[in-house]
Amino acid sequence: MMTTPFDVVAVRGDFPVLGRKIYGKDLVYLDSAASAQKPSQVLDAQRAFDATTYSNIHRGVHRLSQDATVAYEAARKKIAAFLGAPSEHEIVLTSGTTEAINLVTQSWGRSTLGPDDEVVITWMEHHSNIVPWQLVAEQTGCTLRVVPIDDRGELDLDAARKLIGPRTRMVAFAHVSNALGTINPVSELVALAKAHGALTLLDGAQAVPHVKVDVAALGCDFYAFSGHKLFGPSGTGALWGRRKLLDSMPPWKGGGDMILSVSFDGTRYNSVPHKFEAGTPNISGIVGLGAAIDYLGGLDLDAAFAHEEALVHHATESLLALGKIRIIGTAKNKASVVSFVTEGIHPHDMGTILDQEGVAVRAGHHCAQPVMESFGIPATTRASFAFYNTHDDVDRLVTAVRTALEIFG
Amino acid sequence: MSDLRELYQQVILDHNRKPRNFGDLDGANRFAHGDNPLCGDKIQVLLKVDGDNIVQDVKFKGSGCAISTASASLMTEAIKGKTVVAALGLFDLFHEMVTSDLPEHELDPSLGKLGVFYGVREFPVRVKCASLSWHTVHAALTDSDAVVSTEA
Known part of the structure; x- marks a missing residue:
């Protein structure tokens, strides 16, 4: 179900920063919508x-x-x-x-x-x-x-x-x-x-x-x-x-x-x-x-985009399964972004907790305050995906969100 | 995880869930508005200061993260009943605590419960969250209709 012909392992090898440790944990970079990482070919x-x-x-x-x-x-x-x-x-x-x-x-x-x-x-x-x-x-x-x-x-x-x-x-x-x-x-x-x-x-x-x-x-x-x-x-x-x-x-x-x-x-x-x-x-x-x-x-972009879609689907389903999570932005036709709010946990606190787990997300209004206003919320936590992300990244995100839910009890 | 528990102590979680002195204040004669434009946190601090320059009452309104909400809640508890001069003195102590290298055992005892924010210094991007209400009350006590911003 989650398998895809896109060779994400090979692609990750092109992005040196993805090998970085954050607080001793493998970096999970889910902030590509703010700025994407650069492959060695560009550097x-x-x-x-x-x-x-x-x-x-x-x-x-x-x-x-x-x-x-x-x-x-x-x-x-x-x-x-x-x-x-x-x-x-x-x-x-x-x-x-x-x-x-x-x-x-x-x-x-x-x-x-x-x-x-x-x-x-x-x-x-x-x-x-x-x-x-x-x-x-x-x-x-x-x-x-x-x-x-x-x-x-x-x-x-x-x-x-x-x-x-x-x-x-x-x-x-x-x-x-x-x-x-x-x-x-x-x-x-x-x-x-x-x-x-x-x-x-x-x-x-x-x-x-x-x-x-x-x-x-x-x-x-x-x-x-x-x-x-x-x-x-x-x-x-x-x-x-x-x-x-x-x-x-x-x-x-x-x-x-x-x-x-x-x-x-x-x-x-x-x-x-x-x-x-x-x-x-x-x-x-x-x-x-x-x-x-x-x-x-040089990439198979159709396969890359299908891989991203699978990641978004995986993240959406797994976050909703935790309960207490509301996804902001559920358009039929959507790409690469899972924005969410959590009952009782402000996105800034979520962002800090995820960061401590090595998971980099954006927390805030995403320079789109009218969007926040129309949903009646001050901010969201946004996980954004690129083709270099993996299903393991999604699992790490979900585990870290669960930790946040535990801390805030 | 231990750093996180240091940041999100029970006192902070409790004041976030049940903020004290939250809401409107009839007869307020000092107030200020604080903004953190980077994250959209907004806070209003309203005070009733009497002729003897004593903070008779203080409330806050707005929305923010657990750190900024708990900080505002604890700030109101800390300054209520104090003189303006004493409240401004607490501002200085709080500011020093979250921005300097002062060791924990050298914290001024008059900070009391505010000491739970000692751990915030380990999270540089969150210092602004903890400080917003203090900067706002500082503005309210020194300039009657001020607007403060963490980015100004």
């Missing part, structure tokens, strides 16, 4: 790049700079292929999902939106897909509308049909919820937006490690993700956007690399995607992200 690629090739990009006439530029731009091509983007010119490299969304709000949003316009987001958004829209709403006078969620943590599509209308200019939502694991019905929401001529932005931070992404098939207009959720370095990420849109958008950050020429009579901007990439980026980080995508390309 080695970054180190090799820094040791042999590192230099600034797009500038030097010298050989190192040329090689560094080639490596950096090769990563952009890998990201484009990974997302199913038609061209690498549509990939803006960023420091992560947060910067990618802020790019859209401050460039597209600030130059386009006005007091008659509406932007629709959802109750299950991460703060990084809420606050940038609140900022642009303050700047432009546009109105933010929010699609509610039901008690399973699924979007209320009837409400969405009412909220998305002729004034809607943008529908921005999580592809996969970080707090609940819900995989949102992208095609329905994209169709609703398109019917009213609105654009769509997907926050793909939690989706890229767990579902296959193809922006052409999704039909959205922007897609944002972070390298550090994808087994790559933190401080890296990308925004995919349709070429026509990116071409029409003004720069949002000024600096080096985003210009063709600078003069006090007027500055000419570089073409996309460089127009949006001011300043020296995280060069070796982006090279590392390219290596992470190569690494994933």
Whole structure:
């Protein structure tokens, strides 16, 4: 029943940190939704790049700079292929999902939106897909509308049909919820937006490690993700956007690399995607992200995702069997996350007790306070899984939760 | 497990289950709001301080983990009936206990039951939980409408 063709033992050998002991116990890392661990292939690629090739990009006439530029731009091509983007010119490299969304709000949003316009987001958004829209709403006078969620943590599509209308200019939502694991019905929401001529932005931070992404098939207009959720370095990420849109958008950050020429009579901007990439980026980080995508390309992802699904199922059933546990987020279509609350035990206390047992989870509001509000809870304990987790990890989690229940009697 | 038992002593578990002085306080004349934005813990401390600067009554409201709830509950018991100066003195002693290397046998005896929080120093991320109510009451006693944050 629990067997899977995915060779998790071999994969674990690629992740050196998983061999670490915590308080004398084998680490059980169940916090990949906060940040995933990096395989040796990524660590080695970054180190090799820094040791042999590192230099600034797009500038030097010298050989190192040329090689560094080639490596950096090769990563952009890998990201484009990974997302199913038609061209690498549509990939803006960023420091992560947060910067990618802020790019859209401050460039597209600030130059386009006005007091008659509406932007629709959802109750299950991460703060990084809420606050940038609140900022642009303050700047432009546009109105933010929010699609509610039901008690399973699924979007209320009837409400969405009412909220998305002729004034809607943008529908921005999580592809996969970080707090609940819900995989949102992208095609329905994209169709609703398109019917009213609105654009769509997907926050793909939690989706890229767990579902296959193809922006052409999704039909959205922007897609944002972070390298550090994808087994790559933190401080890296990308925004995919349709070429026509990116071409029409003004720069949002000024600096080096985003210009063709600078003069006090007027500055000419570089073409996309460089127009949006001011300043020296995280060069070796982006090279590392390219290596992470190569690494994933060498895995049987269908088997990996099936393995993750089995872990989520195993964890859900075993936790519920303990009693006194309520799972937060029971959407029919969900990925990789088991968020729960326990009668009488605050998630922070749970997190500390699990930590002492070597089990790393996230305890808190997961930067999604509206989600917590809609469930009437201050916080949850969240175990999040990646393909490198095992059924033994799940058993260790459940045993540690049982210990917490005993301590709190 | 022994570290955990050190942290989650029966006194703490008991005050978490049955927090003392929890709820509203009619006639409160000092109050403050405390937030731990990292975990979402929220607390309000309400006090009635009389003309002789004695804490006649104190209550707290809010939601938080066992450490922050028990700490708030024990804090209210500790300062009720004390002068403002004595309450602020307890704040200093508590703060020193959870943040310094002071050995357990050198704890000031006036800490009394508050000594159960000695073990919190072994859990650096939880020191803020234990301190939140104390920072909040400190703000209430020194600035009448303060908002404090563990991240400020």
